[in-house]
Amino acid sequence: MAAVVRLQGVEKSFGAQRAVSALDLVVPAGETCGLIGPSGAGKTTSIRLIMSILFPDAGSIEVLGHSSALDAKDRIGYLPEERGVYRKMRVDAFLRFLGGLKGMPEAEILPRAGELLEKLGLKDVGSKKCEDLSKGMTQRVQFVASILHRPELLILDEPFSGLDPVSVRLLKGVISEERRRGTTILFSTHVMAQAEELCDRVVMIHQGSKVLDESMSALRRRFDPTRVLFEPLDPAANLDVLRSLPGVLSMRAVEGGVELHIAEGTDPVAVIRAAADRVAPARVEIARIRLDDVFVGMVGADAAQSAALRQNLQGLSGEKA
Amino acid sequence: MNTLRRIRLVAGREFLVTVSSKGFLFGVLIMPVIMGVLLSVIPKLLNQSGVAMQVEVGLIDRSSLLAQPLREELQPAAITARREASRREAAERTAPGAGDVRNPLPVPILPSFTIKSLPADANLDPHKTWLKDANIGKTNRRALVVVPVDAVTRAQGQETYAKYEVYAPRNLPQDAEGILHNALRQVLITERLRGSGFDPAIVKAATTNPSTATQLVTAGGRQGAAQGLNRALPFIMGILLFMGVMIGGQSMMTSTVEEKSSRVVEVLLAAASPLELMWGKLLGQLGVGLVSMGVYVILGLLALLQFSMVGLIDPMLIVWLVVFFLISYLMYGALMLSIGAAVNQIADAQSLMGPVMVLLIVPYALSPIIGRAPDSAIAVAASFIPPVNAFAMLARIASSSPPPLWQVLLSVLAGVAGSWVAVWFAAKIFRIGLLMHGKPPGFGTLIKWARMS
Numbered sequence: 210m211a212a213v214v215r216l217q218g219v220e221k222s223f224g225a226q227r228a229v230s231a232l233d234l235v236v237p238a239g240e241t242c243g244l245i246g247p248s249g250a251g252k253t254t255s256i257r258l259i260m261s262i263l264f265p266d267a268g269s270i271e272v273l274g275h276s277s278a279l280d281a282k283d284r285i286g287y288l289p290e291e292r293g294v295y296r297k298m299r300v301d302a303f304l305r306f307l308g309g310l311k312g313m314p315e316a317e318i319l320p321r322a323g324e325l326l327e328k329l330g331l332k333d334v335g336s337k338k339c340e341d342l343s344k345g346m347t348q349r350v351q352f353v354a355s356i357l358h359r360p361e362l363l364i365l366d367e368p369f370s371g372l373d374p375v376s377v378r379l380l381k382g383v384i385s386e387e388r389r390r391g392t393t394i395l396f397s398t399h400v401m402a403q404a405e406e407l408c409d410r411v412v413m414i415h416q417g418s419k420v421l422d423e424s425m426s427a428l429r430r431r432f433d434p435t436r437v438l439f440e441p442l443d444p445a446a447n448l449d450v451l452r453s454l455p456g457v458l459s460m461r462a463v464e465g466g467v468e469l470h471i472a473e474g475t476d477p478v479a480v481i482r483a484a485a486d487r488v489a490p491a492r493v494e495i496a497r498i499r500l501d502d503v504f505v506g507m508v509g510a511d512a513a514q515s516a517a518l519r520q521n522l523q524g525l526s527g528e529k530a
Numbered sequence: 531m532n533t534l535r536r537i538r539l540v541a542g543r544e545f546l547v548t549v550s551s552k553g554f555l556f557g558v559l560i561m562p563v564i565m566g567v568l569l570s571v572i573p574k575l576l577n578q579s580g581v582a583m584q585v586e587v588g589l590i591d592r593s594s595l596l597a598q599p600l601r602e603e604l605q606p607a608a609i610t611a612r613r614e615a616s617r618r619e620a621a622e623r624t625a626p627g628a629g630d631v632r633n634p635l636p637v638p639i640l641p642s643f644t645i646k647s648l649p650a651d652a653n654l655d656p657h658k659t660w661l662k663d664a665n666i667g668k669t670n671r672r673a674l675v676v677v678p679v680d681a682v683t684r685a686q687g688q689e690t691y692a693k694y695e696v697y698a699p700r701n702l703p704q705d706a707e708g709i710l711h712n713a714l715r716q717v718l719i720t721e722r723l724r725g726s727g728f729d730p731a732i733v734k735a736a737t738t739n740p741s742t743a744t745q746l747v748t749a750g751g752r753q754g755a756a757q758g759l760n761r762a763l764p765f766i767m768g769i770l771l772f773m774g775v776m777i778g779g780q781s782m783m784t785s786t787v788e789e790k791s792s793r794v795v796e797v798l799l800a801a802a803s804p805l806e807l808m809w810g811k812l813l814g815q816l817g818v819g820l821v822s823m824g825v826y827v828i829l830g831l832l833a834l835l836q837f838s839m840v841g842l843i844d845p846m847l848i849v850w851l852v853v854f855f856l857i858s859y860l861m862y863g864a865l866m867l868s869i870g871a872a873v874n875q876i877a878d879a880q881s882l883m884g885p886v887m888v889l890l891i892v893p894y895a896l897s898p899i900i901g902r903a904p905d906s907a908i909a910v911a912a913s914f915i916p917p918v919n920a921f922a923m924l925a926r927i928a929s930s931s932p933p934p935l936w937q938v939l940l941s942v943l944a945g946v947a948g949s950w951v952a953v954w955f956a957a958k959i960f961r962i963g964l965l966m967h968g969k970p971p972g973f974g975t976l977i978k979w980a981r982m983s
Binding site for chain 1: 532535536539540543547551788789792793794795796797798799800801802803965
């Protein structure tokens, strides 16, 4: 598969601060790639470098076969993290302006915009002024602007931040549709759950450097389900009996219940059955791979640092829908 | 091809949004129209609503010479003739050598006067009560004039004549009061001349000149009327240039700052290159500047049409106005654009705007001076030094002594070079400034940015 985005040894500093260092990144055509990492990791800078809004100090960038995204602007859809609208403009005029800039034929813009607005629950806002929209509505309009011209490559910088759950669901729907259409998607987020849900592959960035670049399926295999989450119906129930179940190596308390670490090769379903026999469960499940755990595992050799990171990530995860 | 299309789109948006904003509509289009309408309609309204007043003048003339002459001077024909003479005099003072200028204003409704001669030795006080009598008609007014003998014949050993006195109640209209004083002055001068043995008719003829227009003899052998108006032209050109540059430049700066503060700029940068954006904005606001300047030029020409003086404007002057507007707009506009791109809010732009404003106001303020001395060393030098060259050269072209064509072309060349440098500088700042947030930079930082990229 041809690479749509290819970065090699890209470096970028602002004064003394190194924002991106030795970044290699390949996004093959048709893939949905998540760029994840805590705030300030260098995600936005990397994306701006890919968009040729910033220029690297060293290294090479190739986008859609061009050495600069400037040459392929019309084939890229971009939702920046710092996104705005012309407050005094009408929504349809704003979209027509941006569609025109992206090289769309005049006659196609408004029908396509209307269709997308409707999909995102924004029927009839075309005649409103941008300043009259709520924040969530504005953000959906901006998203429409980024996919209006049916781009081959869609770059979304924190597309869900600040959105209400309904908007998030609508947006995810349209992103999945774009994905089915074959669009290559690169999006950044600090909310790991969104990456887990949407990505074929995740690239983790920490302090400007790439610390992980792996497909979700490989990650799932690598971090085999060796943990079972158990929440008792009665919060006061004695859970110590679970520790002695066959195959259970250890147990630790988590919020609302316990997490059982089971030996490799043990059938987790058997453990679940046995556990439910002993204590009445409110919820019992095979723990899914959690990217923030992976992330902390990758970078958190130092306990203090990992605690701070976990806090950062979980604080941010609190935002997730 | 796509680049042109994007520039056109950005320019079109800039132009439409600015021109359709309320601020522009009021400030640039509606205000002058309202003013023009008021200026042309109000005098007519005032005149039409006027009611003919009847003024009865009680005359205590101690010399017993003035009653009949005063009656004659207060006839409508005499009043109109005096008015016309003094208007012409005023016109010649403001625009000497402009020739006879038609009065654009309609003839006002004049009050009519009747003289009530009172005994020459009458006592003043009872007649003051007569003045205060309120039981006269609504359109009737009264005034009382007392002329001492010394006002007509000079008292022995005195250098000047004595003065007359006029008494009137508060409701005597101002125009009637003025007419009465003028007539009295005229009558007194005539009687004094006659008393001293001169023929007033000869004196009048000797002290009056018909208005003369200076005949211009130009190098091309063309003869035309020298125009008093021409003295004001360099200044008017300066105002037009200043206005066009300010309106276009200022709204360009504002729109750039807005794009930055509303964070729409990164969305734009994903669709158009900084250069395309910059040229789009420059061209769009150029249109705005041209429209606003055009409005004033057309209004000015309409005003001249009223005085049937349009023929006095050389069409080439308007061509040069447009040429030099383009030059100075690009120069100052590019500077204002880079300021807009460098700061995050309008308030931060003010400190950076200071030096640009000085560069803009000084030549504008100098343009009438340059127009008066168009061949002075400073005027000639200034017309080749960007960014002030446009103002200086335009003032010289509009002046009574236009420069030779080669100088004009050289000035255009200097201007084009200056604009090129300014746009180059702006392009550098624009590219870096657009995504800069935080502390607003000073001029030093701007220059550093220009060197950096």
